[in-house]
Structures are given as structure tokens and as C-alpha cells.
Amino acid sequence: MKIIITAANGFIGKSLVNHFKIENEVICFVRKIDAKLKSEFGENVKMIIWDGKSKGAWVEELENSDVLINLAGKSVDCRYNKENKKKIYASRLESTKVLGDAISSLKNKPKVWLNAASATIYKHSLTVPNTEKNGIIGEGFSVDVCQQWEKSFFDFKVLGVRQIALRTAIVLGKNGGVMKPFNRLVNFGLGGKMGSGNQQFSWIHEKDVCSAISFLIDNKESSGVYNISAPNPTTNAVFMKTLRKTNKAIFGIPSPNWLLKIGAWLINTETELILKSRYVIPEKLMEEGFEFEFKTIELCLNDLKKN
Numbered sequence: 583m584k585i586i587i588t589a590a591n592g593f594i595g596k597s598l599v600n601h602f603k604i605e606n607e608v609i610c611f612v613r614k615i616d617a618k619l620k621s622e623f624g625e626n627v628k629m630i631i632w633d634g635k636s637k638g639a640w641v642e643e644l645e646n647s648d649v650l651i652n653l654a655g656k657s658v659d660c661r662y663n664k665e666n667k668k669k670i671y672a673s674r675l676e677s678t679k680v681l682g683d684a685i686s687s688l689k690n691k692p693k694v695w696l697n698a699a700s701a702t703i704y705k706h707s708l709t710v711p712n713t714e715k716n717g718i719i720g721e722g723f724s725v726d727v728c729q730q731w732e733k734s735f736f737d738f739k740v741l742g743v744r745q746i747a748l749r750t751a752i753v754l755g756k757n758g759g760v761m762k763p764f765n766r767l768v769n770f771g772l773g774g775k776m777g778s779g780n781q782q783f784s785w786i787h788e789k790d791v792c793s794a795i796s797f798l799i800d801n802k803e804s805s806g807v808y809n810i811s812a813p814n815p816t817t818n819a820v821f822m823k824t825l826r827k828t829n830k831a832i833f834g835i836p837s838p839n840w841l842l843k844i845g846a847w848l849i850n851t852e853t854e855l856i857l858k859s860r861y862v863i864p865e866k867l868m869e870e871g872f873e874f875e876f877k878t879i880e881l882c883l884n885d886l887k888k889n
Contacts, residue, residue: 583648583799586611586692588634588677591619593758594750594791595653601792603627609643611654635676641684649799650692652681655731659851662723674698674731682738691743694799697735699747701784701811701862703728708780711815713865714749714807724854732807744805746798751811751862755788756886764825773826773834776842779819781859784811787876787885794864797872809864816879818856828883 583606589595590610596619602608603626610623611632620629632640634654644650654677660666678697685691704712705720712718719725732747753759767773786794791810798804816824826834837845839857846853864872876882 583607584609584646585649585651586644586647587651587653588612588632588681589653589655590629591616592653593755594753594788596622596757597755597788597792598651598653598795599623599627601796609647611640611643634673635680637680637684641687644684644692645688646690647692648694650681650685650695651795652677652696653698654678655698658724658727659855661847661850662852667723670727671730674727675734678731678734682735682740685740685743686738691740693742694744694746695740696746696748696795696798697731699732699735699749699807700724700728701749701751701809701860702858703732703749704860704862706781706859707861708782708859709861711861711863712809713863714809715865717809717862744802746805747807748795749807749809749811749862750791751784751786751809751815751860753788753791754785754882754886759788761886764822765829768822768825768829768831768834771831771833771835772837773822773829773831774836775819775822775834776837777818777839777857779817779822779836781818781857782815782861783818783821784815784860784862785821785879785882786810786812787882789885790874790876793875794867794872797867797870801870804866804870806866808866809862810867811862811864812877812879812882813864813868813874814878815861815863821879824879824883828887 586609588611591612609628615629630640656669656673705718842853
């Protein structure tokens with residue numbers, strides 16, 4: 583297949599490129615071409631410059647493509663000040679719109695368009711799981727971003743193009759994402775529960791993200807919204823305890839809410855990323871027969887700890 587991946591230089595983007603490049607033609611849309619990344623991907627992966635908001639030569643690459651995976655969007659690991667909020671909205675909405683406009687203009691359109699979304703769209707829930715069918719949408723800035731993002735995506739109804747929104751939980755992987763800071767905390771003896779520790783932690787192994795996206799591409803009946811998360815969420819307290827065990831840490835000092843707020847301010851992020859209870863179940867993936875390789879947090883963390 584001819585597969586286009588935007589923001590392929592990000593953590594999830596790199597995983598997808600390495601997953602697909604062996605048997606497919608992969609073309610990456612990036613804001614700048616990094617020599618190190620180009621070397622990592624290899625000669626068979628083509629890299630194209632785009633700005634994520636205006637049409638350019640990159641549109642030609644979409645012609646006769648099979649799959650478009652759009653991951654573009656500024657990281658939410660920042661302070662939610664006015665400037666960052668504007669960039670978070672713009673990076674998601676502009677990239678989605680320009681891709682939709684580009685697809686609409688093509689003669690031979692991609693067969694399927696998968697667009698990044700987020701499981702944080704659901705409300706804070708300690709006891710009731712959120713599925714695609716019964717999930718309750720939350721409130722606040724992050725949720726509004728998610729809602730507008732999905733609306734921008736589904737506003738495009740292009741004949742012959744399947745559309746799938748990937749409501750992805752926290753992705754756990756070796757070379758990026760949250761694992762590096764979490765491992766650092768544990769190794770410094772600060773790997774205790776965060777806040778109450780009761781908040782649900784919905785997660786997914788990076789390999790299962792790639793496998794789930796492959797599954798959705800191959801399954802011609804798959805369309806609409808999908809929760810991309812492992813079938814067994816855990817709590818923050820259990821996650822941290824399991825991480826301490828895999829890292830062979832003897833103890834982990836808990837972090838109360840007030841300390842987390844100070845820490846978040848010091849490293850220019852928000853406590854929402856840690857304290858919001860994300861209780862998400864991938865009901866549609868399970869109903870359609872997808873098999874997770876890493877169903878429990880123990881399996882996941884043990885795999886990530888391997889060299």
C-alpha cells in the first residue's frame with residue numbers, strides 16, 4: 583500500500599513508520615527534514631515538507647494513495663496559557679481542514695483516512711467506563727479541543743473515503759512519550775502514587791497502537807470513532823507500583839496534589855495529564871475481533887523493560 587503519515591517525526595509517528603515501511607510505500611509529511619531521522623527510516627521512506635495549514639506540492643503525493651494517517655497537533659504537555667491554547671487548536675484544526683480540502687480535490691482519493699483524536703474527550707470517571715457507544719463527553723479546554731478536532735474531521739464527507747477517528751489513550755513505548763519521565767521519577771525514589779492514586783489510567787502499548795491501526799485499515803467495515811486503548815485500564819497507584827517492580831525500586835514516595843501542582847508549574851505542564859481519571863474501554867475494537875498483544879499493564883511494562 584501507499585501510506586501517508588503526517589507528523590511522522592513524533593513518538594507515535596516513528597512507531598507507525600517503522601511498522602509499515604517493511605511491506606509498504608511510506609511517505610512522511612514533516613515540517614522539516616531531519617538527517618538523523620531520515621537515516622533511521624532508511625532510503626525507502628520518502629519525506630515531504632509541509633506546514634500543516636496550506637496546500638503545496640505534498641498534495642500530489644495523496645493522489646493514488648491508499649491510506650492517510652494524520653497525527654498532526656502540538657503537544658499538550660505544556661502550560662495552558664493563551665498562546666499555547668491557540669497553537670493547540672490551530673495545529674489540529676488547520677491540518678485536518680487542509681487535508682480534507684486536498685482529498686476533496688483529488689481524482690484518485692485515499693481509501694481510508696485515519697485522524698488522530700484523544701481519549702481525554704471523555705469525562706473524568708473513577709467507576710464508570712467510557713465506551714464509544716456509552717461514553718460521556720466531559721467539559722473544559724481539553725475536551726473542547728477534542729470535540730472541535732473531531733467535528734473538523736467528520737465535517738468532510740468524501741465519497742469513497744472511510745474515515746476513522748483514533749481516540750487514543752496514553753501510549754507507552756520505549757523511545758518517547760511518558761515512559762522516560764515516569765522511569766526517572768521511579769529511579770529517583772519518587773515513584774509513589776500521584777494524588778489519590780485512584781484515578782483510572784487508560785493506556786496502550788505502542789505495538790498495539792500500530793497493530794490496531796493496521797487492523798482498522800484492513801477491515802473494510804471499520805469506520806467512525808474508535809477508542810485506541812488496552813482492554814484493562816488500571817489505577818495510577820497500581821501503575822506506579824508495577825513500574826516500581828519492573829524497575830526494581832525499593833520504595834516510591836507519594837506525590838500529593840499540592841506537590842504535583844508545584845512540579846507541573848516548574849516543568850511547564852499541567853496536572854490534568856496525571857490527575858484526570860481516564861477510564862476508557864476499546865469496545866468496538868474488541869467487538870470487531872482485534873487481538874491485543876499486551877492486555878495487562880504487567881505484560882506491557884515487562885516488555886518495555888527488555889533491552
